[in-house]
Amino acid sequence: MQLELRHLQAVCRIAEAGSLGGAARRLGVSQPALSAQLRRIEQVTGGELFVRGRGGVEPTALGQFVLAKARRVLSEMDALGAEARAIGTGSPLRLGCILLVLLDGLLAETDLSMSGQEITVDLEHSVTALARMLGTGQYDAIVYGEVNDHEVRLPAGALARTLIPKEPFCIRLSAKHPLADRDRIDLADLAAEAWMTPVEDDDGGPEALVEACAKAGFTPSLRYRITDRMMQYDLIAAGRAISLSQPTAPQVAGTVMRPLTGTPIAGRIRLAWNRSAVSAGQADLLFRAAARAYLANVDNNRFHREWWDAHPDLQISPGGEPSAAGTPTP
Structure with missing residues (x-):
C-alpha cells in the first residue's frame, strides 16, 4: 500500500480530535474502519503513530514526524487547488x-x-x-x-x-x-x-x-x-x-x-x-x-x-x- 492524501488526512484528524472515535465522527466513518486504516498506515510508516493515554491518544515520536510532513503536504495541496482556481478563468x-x-x-x-x-x-x-x-x-x-x-x-x-x-x-x-x-x-x-x-x-x-x-x-x-x-x-x-x-x-x-x-x-x-x-x-x-x-x-x-x-x-x-x-x- 502507498500513502495517499486521504491517509494523511486521517492521521491529522486523529491528532486533532485526540481520539479515534472523535476522528471517525469528523471523517464520517466508523471507528473500527478508522482503526483498521490506521494499522495499515502504520505498516507503511514502520511503527506506531499514536499511543493511548488517559486523555485519549497521543502521537509518538514517529507520529509527530509523520504529522509534520502530512500537514505540510496537505497545506501545499490546499494552496495548489486554491491558487489554480484563482488563476483559472470561468470559475x-x-x-x-x-x-x-x-x-x-x-x-x-x-x-x-x-x-x-x-x-x-x-x-x-x-x-x-x-x-x-x-x-x-x-x-x-x-x-x-x-x-x-x-x-x-x-x-x-x-x-x-x-x-x-x-x-x-x-x-x-x-x-x-x-x-x-x-x-x-x-x-x-x-x-x-x-x-x-x-x-x-x-x-x-x-x-x-x-x-x-x-x-x-x-x-x-x-x-x-x-x-x-x-x-x-x-x-x-x-x-x-x-x-x-x-x-x-x-x-x-x-x-x-x-x-x-x-x-x-x-x-x-x-x-x-x-x-x-x-x-x-x-x-x-x-x-x-x-x-x-x-x-x-x-x-x-x-x-x-x-x-x-x-x-x-x-x-x-x-x-x-x-x-x-x-x-x-x-
Whole structure:
C-alpha cells in the first residue's frame, strides 16, 4: 500500500480530535474502519503513530514526524487547488450566506474589491446546511451567525475568521407599543407578547431566546415563523408580534428598535472558507469587504453606535484589521 492524501488526512484528524472515535465522527466513518486504516498506515510508516493515554491518544515520536510532513503536504495541496482556481478563468467563487443585515452591502463591496472575480451568492435559512454545503464543495465560502454559546461545526478543510465577536440583539416592536418610549427594555416585560420565531433555527437563536426568557420567568409564545421581512415588519407595525433583531437592522416605518437590559442574547458573525478552493488573498478580500459592509450599518441605530464605541476591543477597522478574534482558525 502507498500513502495517499486521504491517509494523511486521517492521521491529522486523529491528532486533532485526540481520539479515534472523535476522528471517525469528523471523517464520517466508523471507528473500527478508522482503526483498521490506521494499522495499515502504520505498516507503511514502520511503527506506531499514536499511543493511548488517559486523555485519549497521543502521537509518538514517529507520529509527530509523520504529522509534520502530512500537514505540510496537505497545506501545499490546499494552496495548489486554491491558487489554480484563482488563476483559472470561468470559475466563479461561490458564496453562501444566511440573511444578515450586512448582506446587501457585502454584495456591493465584493463587486468593488474583487473586480475581475465572478462571485455567485445564494441565500440559505439553515446554518447547518451552509456548513454541509461548504464541506461538499457546493460553496467555496460562507458568511453565517452564531448566537450566545452556540458553535457551528465546520467541515474538515475549512478555515474561519470571526468578523464580529459580539453584537447585542435588540427587540423590534410597534411604534405604538406601550414600551416603545423606553430607551431600554427588560425582557420580563415582554412575557405576554407574541414572538416571531428566528428564521434560522440552527444557529442557537431559538434556544438562546427560550433560555433568556426562562431566566426572566416566562416561556415565549413563538407564534410566527415568516421568512418574508416585509411581512414581518407589517405584523410588528400592527402590534401583532415582536421580534429579535440585529442591532444594525434598518429603521422601518411603524416600528422601533430597543436594546434589552443586560444583553441576554448576543450574536457573532463569521466567515469560513474551503482552503482548497479559496486562496488566502481571496479570503482576506472577502473578510475586508464584509467588515466594510458591517461598519456601514453601525449608525443605523443610535444605541448600537453607543455600544460599539464603548467596546473598542471588539471592533474592526474599515480595512478589515480585526481584534485578536479575527485570526483564522481551523
